[in-house]
Amino acid sequence: MNTLLKNLEAGINNNDCMLMGHVIAGFPDVKTSIEAAKGICSGGASFLEVQFPFSDPNADGPVIENACYTSIENGFTVEDGFKIVRELSSSTKTAIIIMTYANIVFKYGVQSFVKKAKECGASALIVPDLPLDHDEGLMHYATENDMGVILIATPGCDGKRIKDLSEKSFGMLYTVARRGTTGNKTELNAETDEWIQLVKNNSTKPIALGFGIQSKEQTDKLKGVVPIVIAGSYFVTVISKLKQNENVQSELEKASKALF
Amino acid sequence: MNKRSDNGFFGEYGGQYIAEILRPALKELETSYNHYRNDKDFIEEFHSTLKNFVGRPTPLLFAENVTKLIGGADIYLKLEGLANTGAHKINNAVGQALLAKKMGKKKIIAETGAGQHGVATASACARLGLECEIFMGEIDVARQRPNVFWMEMFGAKVTPVTSGTKTLKDAVNEALREWSKRKDDTFYILGSALGPYPYPDMVRDFQSIIGREVRDQMKGYFNNLPDAMVACVGGGSNSIGFFTEFLDDTSVTLIGVEAGGIGDNPGEHASRITGEGGSTGIVQGYKSIFLQDDNGQLLATHSISAGLDYAGIGPQLAYLADTKRITFTKAYDNEVIEALQLFAKHEGIIPALESSHALAAAIKIAKEYGAGKKIIVNVSGRGDKDIFIVAKALGGDVWLNFLKQEIVRIEGGM
Numbered sequence A: 001m002n003t004l005l006k007n008l009e010a011g012i013n014n015n016d017c018m019l020m021g022h023v024i025a026g027f028p029d030v031k032t033s034i035e036a037a038k039g040i041c042s043g044g045a046s047f048l049e050v051q052f053p054f055s056d057p058n059a060d061g062p063v064i065e066n067a068c069y070t071s072i073e074n075g076f077t078v079e080d081g082f083k084i085v086r087e088l089s090s091s092t093k094t095a096i097i098i099m100t101y102a103n104i105v106f107k108y109g110v111q112s113f114v115k116k117a118k119e120c121g122a123s124a125l126i127v128p129d130l131p132l133d134h135d136e137g138l139m140h141y142a143t144e145n146d147m148g149v150i151l152i153a154t155p156g157c158d159g160k161r162i163k164d165l166s167e168k169s170f171g172m173l174y175t176v177a178r179r180g181t182t183g184n185k186t187e188l189n190a191e192t193d194e195w196i197q198l199v200k201n202n203s204t205k206p207i208a209l210g211f212g213i214q215s216k217e218q219t220d221k222l223k224g225v226v227p228i229v230i231a232g233s234y235f236v237t238v239i240s241k242l243k244q245n246e247n248v249q250s251e252l253e254k255a256s257k258a259l260f
Numbered sequence B: 001m002n003k004r005s006d007n008g009f010f011g012e013y014g015g016q017y018i019a020e021i022l023r024p025a026l027k028e029l030e031t032s033y034n035h036y037r038n039d040k041d042f043i044e045e046f047h048s049t050l051k052n053f054v055g056r057p058t059p060l061l062f063a064e065n066v067t068k069l070i071g072g073a074d075i076y077l078k079l080e081g082l083a084n085t086g087a088h089k090i091n092n093a094v095g096q097a098l099l100a101k102k103m104g105k106k107k108i109i110a111e112t113g114a115g116q117h118g119v120a121t122a123s124a125c126a127r128l129g130l131e132c133e134i135f136m137g138e139i140d141v142a143r144q145r146p147n148v149f150w151m152e153m154f155g156a157k158v159t160p161v162t163s164g165t166k167t168l169k170d171a172v173n174e175a176l177r178e179w180s181k182r183k184d185d186t187f188y189i190l191g192s193a194l195g196p197y198p199y200p201d202m203v204r205d206f207q208s209i210i211g212r213e214v215r216d217q218m219k220g221y222f223n224n225l226p227d228a229m230v231a232c233v234g235g236g237s238n239s240i241g242f243f244t245e246f247l248d249d250t251s252v253t254l255i256g257v258e259a260g261g262i263g264d265n266p267g268e269h270a271s272r273i274t275g276e277g278g279s280t281g282i283v284q285g286y287k288s289i290f291l292q293d294d295n296g297q298l299l300a301t302h303s304i305s306a307g308l309d310y311a312g313i314g315p316q317l318a319y320l321a322d323t324k325r326i327t328f329t330k331a332y333d334n335e336v337i338e339a340l341q342l343f344a345k346h347e348g349i350i351p352a353l354e355s356s357h358a359l360a361a362a363i364k365i366a367k368e369y370g371a372g373k374k375i376i377v378n379v380s381g382r383g384d385k386d387i388f389i390v391a392k393a394l395g396g397d398v399w400l401n402f403l404k405q406e407i408v409r410i411e412g413g414m
């Protein structure tokens, strides 16, 4: 069974608040990104997004953007990304999700990219700029390979669109808490409550809520509201502040546990 | 020939490859634009603004002196630089700003490279009473200070972009980010014939006034069609605006000129069609030809003209290159400066560096075609904005001394 679906089912059955972590492949270098990812996994993440950096990440805010540039400057290749995914999926129980932008997948060849992702043990893919009606066959190839594409619902979607997206999304519906890009803390206020309620009312799948999650205070509020919280820029910030001689894996494990 | 996109696509190029957050805004734009482009009042308002505010029609000039000097084909110049704010960019800025108003939008955002689209947008917003914020790469802010100065004079806020290569493509990214943050009171005025559908169609439509005027004006000089038409190609807005009217006239050779920069190695040019490193990709919401590496990362670009310094090309131009309706060539930085000097000296015009690419190619084409043939060049902008770059490229102490003395004068309060 696909690891993502397995972890999801277990978490839902236990009524857990599950964590989806995030690393930038090759940031600050390949080795450190692997250790950091392992720390997030041993810290309890059920899911981990491994972002293959792209030179023009226009859905991301400054924290992830800068990490992507560093990785590319340090010579990141798509093959490095797959190597990282292979290592993580074989050494952890966490479901590994490849997140990237359209051009990285397109240039590699959509079908080849999906095949390779599967071969390396990835459970799912997230490509924000390959939307449903312009996906270059991504969903077709993913399904063919016992994987799936996780779709994203954002403020501005109406009930019908949320339903559509959730039906086609793999396992869960990635739900963005507010407008804008990644980073910046999200205030959990009446407006976000209303939005989350709209998604809950229309989604046919469990909700993974993200964008701006960076504290226990926030996840406490979300417990019982959504089954999965996503922390992205939070982890990338921790990784970018690591000091030399620090044990990368245990620092990230701590950071992961600190969210709950 | 079908001049509009088919479901957002020109052959395999174009489309709407956008994150979910931008979908409602683009769908709204699509619906509104497809309504207003057929709306009599809107078209009338657009044309009266072009006439009274932009100063259209811009002239078509027979470059008699250069033609004689070269001894080849007759060269005609469409002088878009004589439009308000100095370039063709204003045609599109005015069109989109008017549409924004019709749609009830209060705030405008835009990207700019050289600053010409930024200046045009800021000007249109000042005229129409819209709030305006322009995103501009930090490097472009530094090298195009005069344009920043004028944008601010028009009341626009200019926000330097510090991410990535700090140039045009990064300004586009930042404008897209900002658009995804804003509520539905904001309209994004994109400056070239690219980006997600419906921008390539909309920008082309607003710019097509250029070619329509040419068709009319050339009758004052000759009866039949020109043999060739030449335009520089950054994103592709001036070229597609100039060519569209003539796409069906297959006897007219259409020539697009890319930035050859300082050489043919990656990073030294912005030649997507004629250079090394161009291949199909999906970036910034559309599928087209991009300068990129094997991993799909965009390559750095170089051009003496900030307006051509961009890794992508509009999807319709990529399609017309594939189908060979438009022939592509390039001009190197040094040829561009020479062409600028030649036309300044003998025709009394100051072409923009971008437009000087078209002129550099036209000089070669005129020789090749020979006497009796006719070519029309789109001089997309005027070069006042480039005085710092051109003066520097030509070297010499006079300009340097002037700048030094100017600092003394400013600091001395004289």
Ligand SMILES: Cc1ncc(COP(=O)(O)O)c(C=O)c1O
Residues within 6 Å of the ligand: B087, B088, B089, B113, B114, B115, B116, B117, B191, B192, B193, B232, B233, B234, B235, B236, B237, B238, B239, B306, B307, B308, B352, B354, B355, B380, B381, B382
């Ligand atoms: C005068 C002028 N010409 C040409 C261009 C290139 O853009 P496009 O290819 O969209 O006409 C610019 C862009 O800034 C410009 O300012």
